[in-house]
Structures are given as structure tokens and as C-alpha cells.
Ligand code: GLU
């Protein structure tokens with residue numbers, strides 16, 4: 001009798017299991033490794049977690065994409081709070097009985113409630129605030145992403161071919177639906193040039209929101225991909241020697257009232273004085289910027305001449321070999337060109353945090369405005385076709401050819417190091433050099449395979 005009662009109780013609890021399932025929400029941050037890490041809690045506790053979030057540790061930012069912490073300036077000491085941010089919600093719900101995934105992007109604070117100096121989202125906020133305070137300018141930004149689907153079908157000659165989309169309709173539909181449900185406005189989804197390579201673009205948003213959107217987009221693609229049985233990789237080079245995956249950061253300067261500020265019809269490159277100075281600032285710090293925007297050993301397998309990525313510190317008009325490209329606009333009657341005018345930073349990939357990438361671009365552009373830099377040389381044709389002497393004569397610098405070279409350029413650029421501040425710059429160099437030391441001795445083909453899985 002006793003026994004039977006106990007059995008029935010246990011059995012009825014077991015029967016209720018379905019109803020006992022709780023939803024988890026994970027508060028997370030995009031870190032130096034460009035990975036999203038965080039901690040979860042019951043969804044019903046979200047209101048009470050909005051103030052103090054979850055506990056976080058400074059050394060977490062030193063975890064590299066290979067899952068190791070070769071060195072850390074913080075050691076085992078210290079505590080922080082990772083707090084959900086307003087507008088940071090990501091809900092991935094593909095319906096049809098699939099579980100709902102809930103994430104929320106967070107900001108990192110010290111235990112005294114001050115922004116932590118190595119919180120990358122906070123670092124971007126300060127850069128955008130400084131730009132606005134000093135110049136009255138804001139930025140409209142859109143991150144354009146290329147990626148691979150590992151098990152997409154591949155047949156010879158399928159570059160931009162519609163055949164590449166067949167069989168992927170439900171995956172693409174769910175990606176577009178989830179983007180829209182999360183406040184991103186899908187612009188295009190296309191079968192890119194490379195084998196199994198695709199691209200997705202979204203409408204621009206204000207600086208911080210655009211970086212949030214880049215983080216959201218990557219996770220949405222990965223998560224929806226997993227639900228459809230695909231592994232998605234944003235790694236800059238999935239197969240060595242084959243066209244890479246870029247992140248192209250489109251931006252335009254606007255005044256506080258939303259009026260475009262970067263365009264001046266008829267000026268060189270149609271750039272206004274601030275637009276030209278901003279671009280010149282980027283080129284002046286180009287080599288240091290690469291350490292942040294293309295921050296992996298495999299990034300430099302992509303940034304090679306004649307690959308439509310970026311290999312030189314140059315500005316060009318409607319040319320995809322440029323580091324900074326002046327984008328096209330319809331030249332027809334009645335088009336508000338100023339509104340459409342934008343620049344594209346092409347030396348970036350998805351092994352970096354979008355917050356850090358955009359923050360350093362903003363800092364470099366602001367430095368250019370402060371120094372009132374004149375319009376840079378607008379190159380004509382592929383700089384890789386010029387001799388080294390000719391490039392030097394035109395003032396076109398080589399971009400770094402390896403991460404080691406890029407980190408040395410960052411360290412040598414005292415102004416760029418100053419933007420990051422002593423703690424973040426030291427942590428960054430230590431993190432990335434530790435990652436390099438772990439990759440030494442592994443051949444590049446194998447590294448491409450490892451990074452393809454990590455990103
Ligand atoms: N896949 C190229 C890159 O690595 C870009 C091609 C394009 O312009 O869309 O950046």
C-alpha cells in the first residue's frame with residue numbers, strides 16, 4: 001500500500017514533466033574573441049535581474065576562440081555585473097514545436113555600478129557619445145555579412161546562381177522572419193560568389209543599435225541554421241585559397257536632426273569636409289585598425305590583393321578592392337543622393353566583436369575630424385597592380401599581412417592605444433598574442449577548419 005502510493009506520486013510527477021519545463025533567458029556579451037558568452041536564469045526572474053544582472057569575472061574577456069586563457073592581466077581576481085540592456089532581447093522562435101531561444105545582450109558594470117572599462121558595448125557607447133558631443137554628428141550603420149553553409153549543395157558555376165537557394169527556402173524564410181521579429185529589417189539575402197557562400201544585409205540603424213543588430217544577426221543565423229541542420233560559419237576563410245567571408249561596415253554621418261552630413265556634390269569623391277576627414281582618419285590609423293577589425297590569424301588569408309577584400313590602406317570610388325569604398329547611388333532625376341550616400345569599411349570580418357570594430361572606426365574618424373585632415377588620395381584601379389614604389393609615391397600603405405604584424409602596428413600607434421586605454425589595450429594584446437601562440441605549429445588549412453567551427 002505504502003509502496004503503491006509512493007509509486008503513484010512519482011509517476012504523476014513524471015507525467016507532468018512537460019508542464020514543468022521552464023524557459024531560460026541568457027544574458028550575454030560579445031567579447032574580445034567575438035564570441036557571445038553569458039549566464040542564464042529562469043525567464044520568470046527577468047524583471048528582478050534587470051538591476052544587478054548576473055555575476056561576471058574580468059578574466060572572462062580573456063577566453064579566446066579556442067576556449068583557452070593563455071594569460072590574463074586580471075588573474076582569478078575581481079567581480080563584475082553583466083546586466084541586461086534595454087533593446088538587447090533576442091528571441092529565436094521558428095514555431096513548429098521548436099523550442100524558443102531567449103538571449104539578452106548586456107552591459108558589464110563594476111560592483112559599484114560604473115561601466116567596466118573593458119565592456120566593449122560601453123566602449124562603443126562612449127566613442128559615439130564623444131563623436132556627437134564634439135561634432136554634433138551621429139552615424140547610421142549597417143553590417144553586411146557573408147557566411148558559409150557547410151552542407152549547402154555545391155555545383156560548378158553556382159556563383160550568384162539561384163540554384164544555390166533551392167532546398168534552403170525554409171531556412172532562409174526562418175532567418176528573415178527571426179530578423180524581422182527582432183527589429184532588424186532584412187534588405188537582401190543572396191547566393192554569393194564563393195561555393196556554399198551566402199550574404200545577408202539589413203537596413204541601417206544608429207551606431208549602437210547597428211552593432212547590437214550585427215550580434216543578433218550572427219546568432220540568429222547560427223541558431224536557425226542549427227534548427228535546420230546546417231552549420232553556419234562566418235569565419236573569414238573557410239577553405240584556404242577560396243574567396244573569404246567579409247563583414248562590410250557601411251556608414252554615413254548624419255546631424256542630430258537626421259540630415260546627411262557626409263555628402264557634398266561635386267567635391268572629390270562627393271565627400272563633405274567632415275566626411276573626407278573621417279575617411280582620412282580611418283586611413284591614417286588603418287594598420288592599427290586591422291588588429292581590431294580583422295583580428296584572427298585566418299583574417300589575413302582573406303585580406304590579400306585581388307580578392308575584392310582589402311589589402312591596402314586606400315579610399316576608392318565604387319571599387320571593391322578598396323579598404324574604404326565610396327558606395328554607388330542611383331544617378332537619376334529626383335533621387336535624394338545625400339541620403340543614400342555612404343562609405344563602406346571592408347577590412348573587417350566576424351572574428352571580431354562588432355562593438356569594438358565600430359568603436360575603433362568611430363575613434364579613428366573622430367581623430368581625423370579633430371585634425372581637420374584633408375580628403376585622402378582617391379585611388380583609381382587596383383593598388384595591387386601598382387609597383388610598391390608607385391604605391392608609396394601615392395601614399396598608399398600596405399595593410400598588415402598577418403595578425404602579428406597588425407598587433408605590432410596597433411601597439412606602435414599610441415593614439416589608437418590611447419583610445420582603448422591602458423587596461424583594455426593591454427588585455428587585448430595579451431589575448432590576441434596568446435591566441436597566436438596557440439596556433440603556432442598548426443598548418444593554415446587546419447587552422448581554417450578550426451576557425452570555421454569556432455565562428
Ligand atoms: N567576399 C569578399 C570579401 O571577402 C567581398 C565580395 C563582395 O564585394 O561582396 O570581402
Ligand code: MG
Nearest residue numbers: 146192199246
Ligand atoms: Mg558580398
